[in-house]
Amino acid sequence: MVPVSALQAKAARPAPWLDTIIKGDCVAALENLPDHSVDAIFADPPYNLQLGGVLHRPDQSKVDAVDDAWDQFASFEVYDAFTRAWLLACKRVLKPTGTIWVIGSYHNIFRVGAKMQDLGFWILNDIVWRKTNPMPNFKGRRFQNAHETMIWASPNSETKGYTFNYDAMKAANDDVQMRSDWLFPICSGGERLKDEEGRKVHPTQKPEALLSRIILSSTKPGDVVLDPFFGSGTTGAVAKRLGRHFVGVEREQDYIDAAQARIDAIDPLAADMLKPLPSKKSLPRVAFVSLIESGLLSPGDRLTSPKGDHVALVRADGTLVSGQTAGSIHRLGAQVQGAEACNGWTYWHYEEAGKRHPIDRLRGEIRAATAEI
Amino acid sequence: MVPVSALQAKAARPAPWLDTIIKGDCVAALENLPDHSVDAIFADPPYNLQLGGVLHRPDQSKVDAVDDAWDQFASFEVYDAFTRAWLLACKRVLKPTGTIWVIGSYHNIFRVGAKMQDLGFWILNDIVWRKTNPMPNFKGRRFQNAHETMIWASPNSETKGYTFNYDAMKAANDDVQMRSDWLFPICSGGERLKDEEGRKVHPTQKPEALLSRIILSSTKPGDVVLDPFFGSGTTGAVAKRLGRHFVGVEREQDYIDAAQARIDAIDPLAADMLKPLPSKKSLPRVAFVSLIESGLLSPGDRLTSPKGDHVALVRADGTLVSGQTAGSIHRLGAQVQGAEACNGWTYWHYEEAGKRHPIDRLRGEIRAATAEI
DNA sequence: TCACGGATTGAATCGCGAA
DNA sequence: CTTCGCGATTCAATCCGTG
Numbered sequence: 144m145v146p147v148s149a150l151q152a153k154a155a156r157p158a159p160w161l162d163t164i165i166k167g168d169c170v171a172a173l174e175n176l177p178d179h180s181v182d183a184i185f186a187d188p189p190y191n192l193q194l195g196g197v198l199h200r201p202d203q204s205k206v207d208a209v210d211d212a213w214d215q216f217a218s219f220e221v222y223d224a225f226t227r228a229w230l231l232a233c234k235r236v237l238k239p240t241g242t243i244w245v246i247g248s249y250h251n252i253f254r255v256g257a258k259m260q261d262l263g264f265w266i267l268n269d270i271v272w273r274k275t276n277p278m279p280n281f282k283g284r285r286f287q288n289a290h291e292t293m294i295w296a297s298p299n300s301e302t303k304g305y306t307f308n309y310d311a312m313k314a315a316n317d318d319v320q321m322r323s324d325w326l327f328p329i330c331s332g333g334e335r336l337k338d339e340e341g342r343k344v345h346p347t348q349k350p351e352a353l354l355s356r357i358i359l360s361s362t363k364p365g366d367v368v369l370d371p372f373f374g375s376g377t378t379g380a381v382a383k384r385l386g387r388h389f390v391g392v393e394r395e396q397d398y399i400d401a402a403q404a405r406i407d408a409i410d411p412l413a414a415d416m417l418k419p420l421p422s423k424k425s426l427p428r429v430a431f432v433s434l435i436e437s438g439l440l441s442p443g444d445r446l447t448s449p450k451g452d453h454v455a456l457v458r459a460d461g462t463l464v465s466g467q468t469a470g471s472i473h474r475l476g477a478q479v480q481g482a483e484a485c486n487g488w489t490y491w492h493y494e495e496a497g498k499r500h501p502i503d504r505l506r507g508e509i510r511a512a513t514a515e516i
Numbered sequence: 517m518v519p520v521s522a523l524q525a526k527a528a529r530p531a532p533w534l535d536t537i538i539k540g541d542c543v544a545a546l547e548n549l550p551d552h553s554v555d556a557i558f559a560d561p562p563y564n565l566q567l568g569g570v571l572h573r574p575d576q577s578k579v580d581a582v583d584d585a586w587d588q589f590a591s592f593e594v595y596d597a598f599t600r601a602w603l604l605a606c607k608r609v610l611k612p613t614g615t616i617w618v619i620g621s622y623h624n625i626f627r628v629g630a631k632m633q634d635l636g637f638w639i640l641n642d643i644v645w646r647k648t649n650p651m652p653n654f655k656g657r658r659f660q661n662a663h664e665t666m667i668w669a670s671p672n673s674e675t676k677g678y679t680f681n682y683d684a685m686k687a688a689n690d691d692v693q694m695r696s697d698w699l700f701p702i703c704s705g706g707e708r709l710k711d712e713e714g715r716k717v718h719p720t721q722k723p724e725a726l727l728s729r730i731i732l733s734s735t736k737p738g739d740v741v742l743d744p745f746f747g748s749g750t751t752g753a754v755a756k757r758l759g760r761h762f763v764g765v766e767r768e769q770d771y772i773d774a775a776q777a778r779i780d781a782i783d784p785l786a787a788d789m790l791k792p793l794p795s796k797k798s799l800p801r802v803a804f805v806s807l808i809e810s811g812l813l814s815p816g817d818r819l820t821s822p823k824g825d826h827v828a829l830v831r832a833d834g835t836l837v838s839g840q841t842a843g844s845i846h847r848l849g850a851q852v853q854g855a856e857a858c859n860g861w862t863y864w865h866y867e868e869a870g871k872r873h874p875i876d877r878l879r880g881e882i883r884a885a886t887a888e889i
Numbered sequence: 890t891c892a893c894g895g896a897t898t899g900a901a902t903c904g905c906g907a908a
Numbered sequence: 909c910t911t912c913g914c915g916a917t918t919c920a921a922t923c924c925g926t927g
Contacts, residue, residue: 249641253625260627265902267903271646286643286694287695289697320652323659423917484572484916486915565901567901579898580899581901620900652917654917893927898922905915907912907914
């Protein structure tokens with residue numbers, strides 16, 4: 144039997160694979176990770192591009208296409224088997240409350256998405272990355288391919304408990320909900336990793352802005368983000384900067400070297416720059432009765448619906464009464480509307496200086512008086 | 517043996533299904549159409565939404581969800597079999613030079629796209645319909661689902677000969693290539709079909725603007741457009757207005773009645789409003805030698821590369837000579853650059869008033885002098 | 890007739906934790 | 909395991925009634 148002290152030491156010691164790049168094939172390498180050990184996954188698998196010959200621009204320059212060995216598959220069947228294998232490995236290491244992001248183009252994303260559904264992943268959104276500066280269609284035979292597609296999914300249809308920083312996304316988007324179409328430039332300029340001869344290190348390096356939104360939307364500080372196709376390490380770089388842990392898997396030593404150097408140069412942001420915008424649910428709970436106890440409301444006070452067409456009286460025990468029926472602020476609000484549910488805090492209003500205000504405002508006063516900094 | 521005159525009469529008589537709505541299941545109904553008989557297909561199949569209970573808005577009103585019987589499938593397997601069947605039927609009736617459009621959401625589009633690839637369709641683009649006014653995410657648990665996806669494909673990987681009105685799309689897009697992300701409002705207002713009680717006739721009526729861009733981009737006037745899930749008939753209405761023929765297949769009589777009345781009320785646009793923008797390739801061909809024949813160039817004239825670093829002389833037979841080598845404007849242009857191919861019309865320049873101009877300008881003068889209106 | 894405000898609505902896989 | 913209480917949650921556009 145293992146002594147308790149040893150167990151405690153083990154629990155306290157961080158996993159050896161945390162914040163490292165594991166060299167090897169993604170399915171084999173993931174066997175080093177326990178079940179349900181990562182909070183989020185970003186996967187940028189080979190797109191299985193099926194290119195014909197060499198493509199030239201109108202000025203005769205050659206398009207530097209993705210023709211690397213790792214993007215070559217003999218058939219759809221082979222690609223599907225590959226997809227199934229890495230998705231299963233990812234599903235095993237992903238926490239039930241975690242989520243996975245997969246990016247692809249029309250060459251592969253339909254096969255990947257269908258396989259994800261077959262394996263029980265539950266799609267939460269498909270997100271379109273609209274490129275500000277996509278490559279033109281040189282032959283003029285199709286529309287300019289100006290976007291890529293990401294699938295955001297839960298590992299099963301019991302989607303309870305996954306992280307979505309709704310309020311942060313909304314605040315970042317001028318206080319309206321973040322949409323499923325995102326606009327970003329492709330990775331270029333100083334952000335693009337180059338070797339000594341100025342050649343790009345990786346043909347499909349993803350922009351940090353894209354990973355930043357992904358990580359900020361669906362993980363919390365301290366979470367572990369896995370990237371099974373680590374490449375040039377954008378996921379690791381952004382995770383480190385944003386105070387998240389990363390694990391990368393990559394087969395090619397050149398990519399590993401470049402990614403490691405890149406990540407080593409990253410300074411994480413200060414913790415107070417990463418403090419998540421508190422969701423309303425995470426605010427301390429205030430019982431309605433404490434408004435009475437603190438004197439903000441008194442028994443017998445008159446509350447109304449937003450338009451004043453329903454009236455209720457405050458009782459000393461923190462219930463409301465309206466006509467023959469009494470109940471909590473929520474139940475009575477639902478009842479007078481004939482609705483199944485109601486947020487009593489925003490439904491019931493009190494009057495002050497001739498104006499109606501929701502009692503949520505009084506709750507805010509209590510919270511402010513007891514707030515931590 | 518059928519007399520020749522009967523064959524001719526048959527050829528002259530339009531097919532009985534042209535510009536009609538065929539009632540019935542799409543696979544069975546398409547058996548009425550011969551092989552390779554339609555130029556384009558727009559398919560808006562059931563999305564297979566898998567909704568939980570009722571969804572309420574923050575104001576407690578109920579969301580009118582798509583819960584029609586035609587969108588119910590027992591499993592992914594059943595949906596896949598359904599998809600395979602109608603795609604095969606479509607593939608048979610589609611001309612080899614025709615193309616197919618399929619629209620869907622993340623619920624079904626990945627399965628549909630994978631099945632299309634399995635059946636040998638060759639994807640030309642995936643197109644994102646970005647909605648200006650999508651429904652919000654009421655619970656704040658996901659990103660606002662603000663787009664749908666369309667797949668544009670050729671029936672096989674020999675994609676030669678399909679219609680893509682590149683220049684018209686480019687001209688319509690402020691003279692830059694049309695991208696793969698399109699912005700349109702959802703169908704509402706006066707365009708949305710309503711019954712006598714003001715209820716929407718069809719839960720998922722598509723906007724005419726969307727079909728208009730599809731038809732204008734990938735068909736020619738007089739082409740036949742098939743819609744195997746005709747619904748409220750947007751495809752037929754837009755096809756008729758744009759001078760294309762349509763065929764619809766629809767199971768529900770209510771939808772057929774509404775669609776037929778809608779189409780009957782459409783006035784086709786005048787033919788000269790539909791004249792396609794001539795693509796550059798379809799402009800009358802001009803032989804280089806005709807520039808000499810018409811006196812715009814003379815034998816012995818000096819042509820240069822765009823930067824003046826290569827020089828060639830015009831010969832009377834319409835070839836160029838540079839140093840030891842001679843050849844067409846295209847071959848010699850490629851040769852002096854060490855390139856495989858070259859557009860000699862834009863590569864070779866003549867000098868006028870101290871400025872260099874491509875000889876394409878002289879070609880333009882010849883075309884203008886012989887142009888039709 | 891126009892301006893303004895309130896009501897309605899659209900392909901939606903839409904909560905969480907304590908008891 | 910289920911049940912139940914708490915209470916969080918919407919954007920753009922059209923339509924309609926009122927002044």
